[in-house]
Amino acid sequence: MTGYEKTLDWPLYEGRPKPYLLATTPRSGSTFLSHLLWQTGCLGAPLEYLNFEATGPFGSANGLPDRQAAVWEHVVAHRTSPNGIFGMKAFPLQMEVLGSQNPSLLTRTMRFLLGKGHGSRVVQLRRRDEIAHAISLARASLSGIWRAEQEHGEDPDPIYSAHMVNRARRELAAQDEAWAQMCREMGITPLVLWYEDVVASPTDAVAAVADYLSVALDPAAEIEVPRIRQQSQSGAREWRQQYEGGSD
Template sequence: MHPEISRRRKLYHENQMSAGNDISAGATPTFRYCIASTPRSGSILLARMLAGTGAAGAPREYLNPLLLRAWSRLNPGRRLSLGAYMAEIESRRTSGNGSFGMKLHWRHVKNLLARNVPETVVRPLLMRQEKFIFITRRDKLRQAISYHIAESTGVFHADQQEWLKDLGAAQPPLSPERALRHLADVLEEERGWTDFFRRSGKPFLHVEYEDLISDYAETCSRIIGFLGIEAASIPDMTPRMEHGGLPERFREEVLKATGIRAEQFDAA
């Protein structure tokens, strides 16, 4: 990853956690929901759509280690307690109708547990979310390739694509082996959420990336209806092509490494 991109990412995350992005002060949610996601599944597009309604809070990855560190940089000297931190975020990011949303990859849950945050703290945080939107992607190989490219460049969001052009940064070398490891990561994260829903019985709506892209308005209407919020309109969030079409070109290389021809994979 280019050093300047690392610097810009830090600033980007600090901006996400700054008071300038708050939508409330001292609010208490009456409804909480979570976008349960895996990397490169369209969850950012979904979160921005929901935030754009003005009736679904400001869902972001508040438990992402990068955002937690950004909060700590913005609050030097303050001890990070998960319960107090989430109460503060809820007070600042709850919409006027009482809705609070967050976005969470399963690896963020695993990260908290790995940092010795007790399960007795993590599980209640999940259980207090009243509804979940579970977004996945049918084409796991394209998802894994997109994940690999994002990790290699440090560019995860569409509005960060210009960084690579600004810097004239060369594309880091891509590895079919690493892409396949990311495929295993995606499958593991998806299984983590599936197991959670099975054990917890929490209500969730399963949405797939491909449907969000191909039938945006209908899929968004279904999501808003499931959450039970009233939105005046569905924000126009037209997606951009991922990494300039590079995933499609690299896909052939990954398939070649596995010994699978593209037509065989697509037929399966």
């Protein structure tokens, strides 16, 4: 399961949700975190609800503004947890694409998520290990393999490229700064989480988000969500050895 199936929806939420944005970048471990938050049953289900890329979760709405708006209406109504919390995960590039293809929906969603008057909340997930992050992005970009479910034993390992790693470092730094700039301009104090800390202590990460959102976690509300499989790291380790050794 991908996590976007309607069978995983909550019943219709009829009140005004309390939203938050999970602001992050590709290959940051954001799917792992989003599923941890979702599993509580109290912190929404912060997935990529504005990802309308052809190969994305809502690829059927690619290039169709009316269908994209319908998707958004559905997820707000059915991915808001019963206590009224709605979360959405996004990357800066996704927002840029939406702005160029469906600006009215981008305006609408940003007003809903971060509009003045209801206490804007942003959880920003980053990675301390910039080299590992860049290698992960570079390898996925070259191979086209972004999830463990896409891996097959016979898949060839992408050819090492220091150029791609350096480009990925620049891209990721720019995306992190884009979120930081947005928060500065809007006067938002985000909760910054680090991937390494989330992996080391998932319970503490979830508790930090709940505290930031002023949400009381109820163990009785916990639900089953699709499991996240970690991708193989063997090739990434070899890339790091070459990169730190100065290989081209």
